[in-house]
Amino acid sequence: MATAIASIGDEQAEIPAVIAPSLREGAEFEPLPEATLRRLYTYMLKCRTVEEKIRILFKQGRFSGNYFAAVGQEATAVGTTLDLLEKDAIAPSHRSFITHIMKGTPLKLLFAQLYGRKTSPDQGRSAPAHCGYAPLNIITPSSTIAAQLNIGTGIALAFKMRREPNVVIALSGDGSTSLGFWHEAMNFAGVQKLPMVFVVINNLYAESVPLYLQTAVTDISLKAQGYGIPGVSVDGNDVVAVYQAAREAIDRARAGEGATLLECKTYRWYGHSEIDPAKYRTPEEVQEWKQRDPIVAMEQRLEGLGLWNEAWKQELIAGFRQEIEEAVDFAEKSPVAEAEECLDHVYSFSVRERELDRKVWSPKFEVVRR
Amino acid sequence: MATAIASIGDEQAEIPAVIAPSLREGAEFEPLPEATLRRLYTYMLKCRTVEEKIRILFKQGRFSGNYFAAVGQEATAVGTTLDLLEKDAIAPSHRSFITHIMKGTPLKLLFAQLYGRKTSPDQGRSAPAHCGYAPLNIITPSSTIAAQLNIGTGIALAFKMRREPNVVIALSGDGSTSLGFWHEAMNFAGVQKLPMVFVVINNLYAESVPLYLQTAVTDISLKAQGYGIPGVSVDGNDVVAVYQAAREAIDRARAGEGATLLECKTYRWYGHSEIDPAKYRTPEEVQEWKQRDPIVAMEQRLEGLGLWNEAWKQELIAGFRQEIEEAVDFAEKSPVAEAEECLDHVYSFSVRERELDRKVWSPKFEVVRR
Amino acid sequence: MPVMTYIDAINTALREELTRDENVFLIGEDIGKMGGVFKATKGLQEEFGAERVMDSPLAEGVIVSSSIGAAMSGLRPVAEIQFADFITPAMDALTQQAAKLRYRSAGTQTCPLTVRVCYGGGVGGGLYHSQTNTSWFIHTPGLVVVAPSSPYDAKGLLKAAIRDDNPVMFFEHKKLYRSVKEEVPVEDYTVPLLKAAVKRAGTHLTAVSYGYTLRLTLEAAERMKQEHGVEVEVIDLRTLAPWDKETVLDSVAHTSRVVIVHEDNRTLGIGAEISATIAEQAFDCLDAPIVRVTPPDIPAIPAAAAMEHFYMPNVDKIVAAMEQVIRY
Amino acid sequence: MPVMTYIDAINTALREELTRDENVFLIGEDIGKMGGVFKATKGLQEEFGAERVMDSPLAEGVIVSSSIGAAMSGLRPVAEIQFADFITPAMDALTQQAAKLRYRSAGTQTCPLTVRVCYGGGVGGGLYHSQTNTSWFIHTPGLVVVAPSSPYDAKGLLKAAIRDDNPVMFFEHKKLYRSVKEEVPVEDYTVPLLKAAVKRAGTHLTAVSYGYTLRLTLEAAERMKQEHGVEVEVIDLRTLAPWDKETVLDSVAHTSRVVIVHEDNRTLGIGAEISATIAEQAFDCLDAPIVRVTPPDIPAIPAAAAMEHFYMPNVDKIVAAMEQVIRY
C-alpha cells in the first residue's frame, strides 16, 4: 500500500494514499461506466467553478456574511452524493454548499441564499452557507457542528419505520467528531441499523486546530468500531475511489443493512472561511496538497481513457459560467424581505400582532410600537 | 478461551469468561501476594455487608430518598480501586457508594450521607448515594450520567500540568457510554494523554434497558479504538483479573503513558434502585448470575490456597457489623441541617441576607419574609 | 365518567393518540418494557410494539434530535425526558434545533414534536430529581411550553400537543401524578394550547400559577375566602410559552392586585415575565405591588426534609403573600 | 494612559493574569496559534506555551468540564466559548456542574472558573453567530454572570473574575471589540464584581442596560438631554447575576421612571427580572409604567440587514421609549 507523507500542523502524519477502499475485504471494484466517470468529473468542475465565483463575489463585497469554500475537496463532495434519489436526505455541514448542486437545488436559489434574498429557501434568515432545501430533503442546518447528524438519524428512522428504501447522507468534518453529538448519532444509528452513510470529510483541520489536537487517532474510520458499524477510509481526492466506497455504503444502507462510516481524507485549499488567512498552515503544506488537485487527477485519468480534452473542459466551464451569471442576476434582482417578515415562521400561527401591538390595559398609556 | 452464555434481555449474547486479561498481548501476570488476595476478599465482603445493611435500613424506612446497590459487582468495585494514593481522584457514578470504603471515607460519614444529616460531607443536600469526599479527592457527583468523567479529565489535566504522579479513576456504567459526555471525556483523555483509567462497569442493563438497545457492540472496550487508547475487557466478577488489569492501567497512567478503558463485565443482583422490582429481567437470568457470586468464587480460590475458612469470614463480618452499628448510631444521632442552611454555599459569599430580607424601597410596604 | 389520576390521564392520552394516528410513536429511556419510571407509558409497548414505543439509548440528545428528524419527515414523535434535571444533554436539540427549524427554513421544514418532561420537587428527590427548569424554554421563542395542573387538562392538552404543528414541551409534575384525581371523559377531546383558564373566579386579587403550585394556590384562595372573605381569582396558565397575556391582564384590570406563584427559581422564573408585563401594560390598573411566591435562588432543592420544605412554595406562604397584597 | 480597544483590554487582562499567577491557563477552540477567531488571545500561546494557552478539541462541553475539574484542583482556568450560539453543548457542564458543585459539596469542592463568551448581534452574523443567551445563566443560581460595556471595565472585571472563587461567565459583545476605545491603565487593577455602575447621573428617569446596548442607552440619554432637557440616569449592570438591586432601586427611588434595554430575547430577558423586582419592591416609587426596549420574541437574528435592524435595539427605539415614559 503506497503512502504519502504530508505535514499536519506541527506533526508529521502518514496519509495512506488508499486505505481499505472497500468494505468487503480484498474486494475489487468493477470499472465504472464511462458516462459515470464523465459525470463525476463534470460535477467536480461545476462545483469548483461555482465556488471560485462565489469567492470572487464575496471579495467584491457583492454579498455579506461569510462563506466556507470546499475548494480542493470536490472529489469527496461529488463522489459521496452523485445520483441520489429525490427523497434521499442530506444532513449538510457548513462546508456542504456545493452538495446542493449534486442534489439538484436550482443554482439561482443558491445564489439568492448567498445574497440573503427573499427568494432564497430561507428568505434571508441564515448565513450564506447554511442552506437547506425542503423539496429535495436537504436539512436546513444550524451552525451547531454535528447537530445535523442527529436530526439525520430521525429522518433515517422515519425511512426505516415506513419501510422506504431511502438513505440519509450525513456530512461532517474531522473537527465534528469531537462533539458528543457526533458520537450519539453514530451510536444510535448502530443500535437501530439506520439507513445512513456518515461521511467524515477529514481535511486535517478544524478551523485552525490540527487533527492531532482533535483526536488521538489518524484514521477516523476507526471510530466506527465502537458503534458496531463498518468504517472505511478512502483517499478523498480520488473521486472514483470515493464514489465506489460511497456506493457500496449507500447500497448497504438501502438494503437495510445499516449505517457505514466513510472517512475521506482531503484538504481545503483556502482558509476556514473567506475571512481566514489560514496562517496556521505552511505554504509548503498547502502547495503539496494543491499538487494533488482532484480535478487535475481526474483529467489525467480521463485523458488516459480518451475521455477528456481541454476543449470539452472549456465548453463545460462556459456552460457553468452562463448558468452562474443567470443565477447571480436572479439573486441580485431578487427583493429582500421586508423587515417585519422577521416576525414570520416563528410558530405555525402568527406572532406579528402580538409583537407589533402590545395592547395596553390602561386608559392613560398610549400604545407605542416598540 | 472459555465462554459462558448468558441471556441479556430478549437476546442471547456471548459473555466471554475472560477476555484479553492484559494490555500486553499474551502476557502472564505474576501471582498476587497472599496479603493482596486476602485484602481483595476482605474488601468485597465489607462492601457486601455494608450494602445489604443499607438495603435493610431503606426497607425499614430509616432513611428516605433512594439507594443504588452494587451487590454482585463487588469484584469490579474492589479490584479497580484497591490501594489508591490519597491524592488519586475518583469520579464516581451513582452506583459507586462502596468505592468510598475503598478510598477510606469514614463509614460514619457515609451513613450520615444516607440519612441526609448535617454531619454528612454535603450536609444533607444530595440524594443518599451521590456522595463525594473532598479530603480524599472523590468528586461530589451530580446525577447527570457520565458528567463526572468530564470533570475527571480536568483533575487529570491538573495532575499532568503539575507533574504530579496521581491518577483519576473514572467510573461509569454501560448505559453511560451512549451519552456524548462519555465520548468527549474519552476523546480528550486520548488527545492529552491524561493519567486516567475509565472503568466501565458493564452490568448489561441501564435501568431497564438491555445492552443491545444501548449500543451495537457487546465488548465496550472496543470503543477505546476510536480514541487512540488501549481498551481491555475482563470478567468483572473475578476480582483478581480485575485487580491485575486495573493495576496495569493505573501504572500506565501514573507513568505518563495515558488513559486506558477497562470494561468489567458483571451484573447487579437487585433492581436499578431499591424501588425497582426489576421485572425486565428473568428470574433465571438473575439466578445464573448469582451463581457467579464474586465473593463465593474468591472464597473457593482462597480456600484452595489455604487462605480462607468460615471462622475467619464470620470474624470479619462481626467486625464490619460493629463498625456499621457505630456508623448507623452516629448518623441517627446526628442533627439535621437547619432549614435556612439551604441558603448556604451557593457562592463564596453569603446570600442569606439577600434571600431573607427583601429590602423594600417604599414607605408603605412592610417587609415580609417569603 | 371515570375518575382518573393525572398519570392515568397521561397514559390514556398516549394510548388514544397511538391508536388514532399511526404516525405517532413514543421514544425515551425505560418507556418500553418497564413502562417508564413513573409508569406513564405502562402497557403501551405491549399494545403497540417496540417500534412505536421505543426504548432509546441513555442520551436525551438522541431522544430529542431523532424525534426532530422523524417529525420533519411527517411522523408525530412523543419523546420522554425522565427527569427535567437531565434535560441539559438535549439543550442544543431543543433550543437550537427544534425551536429554530421552522424559522430557519422559513416554514418549509417543521417539527411537530411533543417532549414530555417530568419535573418538580417536594418528594425528597434531592438536587437532581426535583428540578423544574421551565424558564430556559419559556425564554426560547419557537417552543411551546405547556404544564397542566389537573388530570382533565393533562389528557386534553397532551392530545392537543401531539396534534399541534409546533415543538411542544409538556411538563408533568411528579407530585401530581398520583395525588390528584378527577372525572375525565373517555371520549376524545382536546384542551386548547395557548389559553389560560380561570380556575376560580374572584374580584379582589388575581393569583397566577401553573402545575403543582396551581393547586396550592387554589387552596390558598379558599383559605382567603374562609378567613378573610377575600375573593381570589385563580388563573392557571396551562401554556407557559407563549403565555396568555390577555387572560391575565383582563383579570388584573378588574382586581388590581396580583400574586404569582411558581416553583422554578425566582430570578427569571415566569413570574418575572408576568410581573414585568403587568408593570408595563397594565400599570394604571395596579393598586399594590405584584408579589411573587417562589423558592429562594439556590442551585437546586436539597434532599433533607427541612430544607426542601423551606424551599418549596406552600399554602401558608401563598396565603401570607395574598394577605400582604390585600392589606396594602 | 494608553488608549485601548475592548479587545486589547481583554488581551491585556489575560496576559497580566497569566504572568501574575502560574495557576491561570486558557483553554478553547482556536485560541492558540490562531489567537482566537476575534484575536482576543493573540500572541499568548507564543508567550506562555501550548499548555497554558491550550487549543481544545471542538467540544464546548470539554472546554467547560475539564476547566471545572482543573479549577477543583486549584488551577484558575479561563475557558473561551467562541460564540454564545454554541454554548448549548456546555449546558450541563455550566448549569448542572459548575453552578452546583460548591452547593452540592457544601462548600468543600469549588470551581473558580472563568468562561469567556463572545455574544451579540448587529454584525450580520445571522441566526447562529449573533445570539446573546445570557438569561439561561442569569436564571441559574451558583453562576456569576458579567458583561462589561467598556475597555476599562473589561480589563478590570476580567481580572476580578479570574481571581474570584466562583464560576464566572464573562460575556463580551463582539460589536464592542473594536468599536470602543478609552484610556486603560497599564497597572494592575480590578473592577468589583456584583456592583452596577452609574455611568451617567440623572434625576428624571432611570435607564438600565449592560454591554453593547448600554452604549446605545448612553447615546439615547444624551439625546434626551439635548432634545428635551431630560436628565437620564444610566445604570450599567456590569454583573447580571446576582445583579445589583440596591443601585437600581436607589435610583428608581429618586427618578420614579424606568426604561430597561437589552439584546437578549424579550420574554425572560433580564429586563423582566429588573422590572418585576421594581414592581414588587419599589412599587410606591413608580410614576409610570416600566418599559423594556428589547428585540421581538423570535428564535434568532436573521442575517439580512433589514431584518437584523428591525431586531436590534437602537438609539431611536430607546429614545422613543424614554419619551413615552417621561410623557406619561
Ligand SMILES: Cc1ncc(C[n+]2csc(CCOP(=O)(O)OP(=O)(O)O)c2C)c(N)n1
Ligand atoms: C458547537 C460548535 N462549536 C464551534 C463552532 C465554530 N466552528 C464552525 S466550523 C468549525 C470547525 C469545523 O471543523 P471540521 O468539523 O473539521 O469541518 P471543516 O471546517 O474542516 O470542514 C468551528 C470550530 C460551531 N459551528 N459549532
Ligand SMILES: Cc1ncc(C[n+]2csc(CCOP(=O)(O)OP(=O)(O)O)c2C)c(N)n1
Ligand atoms: C443524563 C441522565 N439521564 C438519565 C438519568 C437517569 N438514570 C440514572 S441511572 C440510569 C441508568 C444508568 O445505567 P448504567 O450507566 O448502565 O449504570 P448502572 O445503573 O447499570 O450502574 C438512568 C437512565 C440520569 N441520571 N442522567
Ligand SMILES: [Mg+2]
Ligand atoms: Mg476539518
Ligand SMILES: [Mg+2]
Ligand atoms: Mg448498567
